[in-house]
Amino acid sequence: MTAFILVGGMFTGGWIWEETAARLAETGVRAHPVELTGLGTRRAEAGPGTDLETHVADVLRVIDAIPAGAAPDLVLVGHDYGVHPALAAADRRADRVARLVYLDAGPARDGAPALAAVPDRALREKAADAGGNGRGGTLEPPAAAAEWRCWGSTAGLSEPLLDRLTRLAAPQPLGTLLQPLRLTGAVAEVPAAGVLCTAGGAGIDMLQMQVGLGDPALTALADRGATFFELPTGHWPMLSLPAGLAAALLSAAGGGGRRLSPPSGELPPHLRPFLVADRDLPVVPRERTGAVDLYVPGGDGSRGARPAVVFVHGGPVPAGARPTPRDWPAFTGYARLAAGQGLVAATVDHRLHGTGDHALAAQDVAAALERVRADPRVDGDRLALWFFSGGGLLCADWLQAPPPWLRCTALTYPLLAPPPAWPVPGDRFRPADAVGGAGSLPVVLTRAGREDPGFAATVEGFLAAARRCGAHVDVIDVPDGRHGFETLDHTESARAAVHQAVRTVRAHLTR
Missing domain, CATH: 3.40.50.1820 (Alpha/Beta hydrolase fold, catalytic domain)
Structure with a gap:
């Protein structure tokens, strides 16, 4: 009785999960892609007040629409930017969410906006400049297939898939990137898992090295017993490797995966x-x-x-x-x-x-x-x-x-x-x-x-x-x-x- 709630990353809508959701459905579990305000089929609904809290509310509505008895195990999956509204929603429904999955997404921090997690400094500055002093406006998606590489590895994406990603992409409401994430701390009790797309350069061994170096967010995940998986593909595995992603998500739901070793008395x-x-x-x-x-x-x-x-x-x-x-x-x-x-x-x-x-x-x-x-x-x-x-x-x-x-x-x-x-x-x-x-x-x-x-x-x-x-x-x-x-x-x-x-x-x- 597991149900997956799938929250997409920047510029994308529920359409991006179609193949992965179908693979999950073949195993008898249900998948619920979330349509975020201003993206996907709700592209026309963005307004000056669309911010991170708007997207958190979108995720909460999906959680609350699933009767507790119908799916006692809710697995909330956040890809890229999507981990921010997913994390906030899990924090507010910690009693409902059985597991939170970070899909090729860095740890999000209380008080920090999603923009802080964008690794490219030039892209961060571009978005911050566009936002000005307020939170209105949008950040335009890549206009050509080659421009997606600025946002992650495109390994595994065929030309038709890249064209589809470009054609269906929607402008990202800037308020969703600029409003700070707010957590109560309840989400710390929710088991977590991570799926790493290794074509982007990060694997489990690299994360373990960062734990040894004292990275506080990864150390916290190691202390919580978070499990991790690797997929040999780029940043959009729901397009490039849907079967592999579905298998990883199913294993994560059952507590599978490799754990990071938390800091011990031994020298790193x-x-x-x-x-x-x-x-x-x-x-x-x-x-x-x-x-x-x-x-x-x-x-x-x-x-x-x-x-x-x-x-x-x-x-x-x-x-x-x-x-x-x-x-x-x-x-x-x-x-x-x-x-x-x-x-x-x-x-x-x-x-x-x-x-x-x-x-x-x-x-x-x-x-x-x-x-x-x-x-x-x-x-x-x-x-x-x-x-x-x-x-x-x-x-x-x-x-x-x-x-x-x-x-x-x-x-x-x-x-x-x-x-x-x-x-x-x-x-x-x-x-x-x-x-x-x-x-x-x-x-x-x-x-x-x-x-x-x-x-x-x-x-x-x-x-x-x-x-x-x-x-x-x-x-x-x-x-x-x-x-x-x-x-x-x-x-x-x-x-x-x-x-x-x-x-x-x-x-x-x-x-």
């Missing part, structure tokens, strides 16, 4: 000891100025200016994560190793807190480089940049037109192409495209043999582009290493790879 992977024992690392004083830490061999510069290497952490790292990356054992370990090789080492905290923050992070890295180059103990004509993980996208700025003082770029288990759902602006932050401008700049690339397949594919694409343009790439392999092997895999091959990478970077800096 990024805070575990560096693979080179502390006693084997040189003792180098650390100097902290703003967001930059310097490790200077000899300290006073009495041996003259030295080459320097700037380590750039990956991400996204939640803004509230403590300690910050420059205090993580991997980065303090690399910095001390580099200083032991006679280099000035610098670590920097940057603002890659979300998938749309690469431009902010790039500003921070550029400022850190200027700070390091200006230090009299640094040879400003001999610097290296070393990027890790999701920070790998930032290397594109430096590959496409490297300044003469940049003598080497290093990449360790990097992400070298943005996942489709990441709101990376224009053609920036695409290393495979940028490497053609690298010229003679050497690249030192360390690969983890047990890498996430999505990350590994971007590395192979980058190497193929480098071969085509004749770029110089030194590849160092860690066959048994995982992403973050410096604190996960204390093996001889991993240690040897770290030492080899540091020596190779030093060799390029001292030529």
Whole structure:
């Protein structure tokens, strides 16, 4: 006696659930797509006062129309923006809703508008500007199939499906995006599940990593025992993979799926000891100025200016994560190793807190480089940049037109192409495209043999582009290493790879 209430995302109406609802009906359960005011068949009903509360009321009407005895198990599904009215409705009918499902949607927060969950900063600003001081007006949907990529991965959508999505899309009432979500807290007692569309770049392992980094919303879901599913498709699985989505929803209704591990007494992977024992690392004083830490061999510069290497952490790292990356054992370990090789080492905290923050992070890295180059103990004509993980996208700025003082770029288990759902602006932050401008700049690339397949594919694409343009790439392999092997895999091959990478970077800096 389960009934599904399906709440669509931005620009869409109840029509988008047709195939998924049919698959659910084949199993004997009922599905109730919600027609939200101003969208779908109710496109003409939007007015100046249409806001998030209007859509919450739409969902509540559907819940209240289902007799309690007819369907004791109501599963409320919110896709994308739809999780905001779904969450608010579940909060007000916590006694009726058996489970809340986040469908390729980020956690929503009490007091925050739905607009805050839009990852693309430019789209957020566009909507905020359109809204002005009030909540009237609308945000126009994509006018062409290619424009949907700004809102999520279109993987799995055929040309006819994209055309249909474009043709039936309706303007989103701005009040629904700008009015803050209001929760009483009752929804915290409602079991939750999440369905992730992995073509957009996010999988369960990535969420688990974010829990380890202290993401408060995901930590709360882990503490509540939320379960998660993955679908190998883009942001609109009700169109691209309706059977798979229906199966995931049915399993979620029964409590299936994979749980995230809540924080425990054990150290999370990024805070575990560096693979080179502390006693084997040189003792180098650390100097902290703003967001930059310097490790200077000899300290006073009495041996003259030295080459320097700037380590750039990956991400996204939640803004509230403590300690910050420059205090993580991997980065303090690399910095001390580099200083032991006679280099000035610098670590920097940057603002890659979300998938749309690469431009902010790039500003921070550029400022850190200027700070390091200006230090009299640094040879400003001999610097290296070393990027890790999701920070790998930032290397594109430096590959496409490297300044003469940049003598080497290093990449360790990097992400070298943005996942489709990441709101990376224009053609920036695409290393495979940028490497053609690298010229003679050497690249030192360390690969983890047990890498996430999505990350590994971007590395192979980058190497193929480098071969085509004749770029110089030194590849160092860690066959048994995982992403973050410096604190996960204390093996001889991993240690040897770290030492080899540091020596190779030093060799390029001292030529």
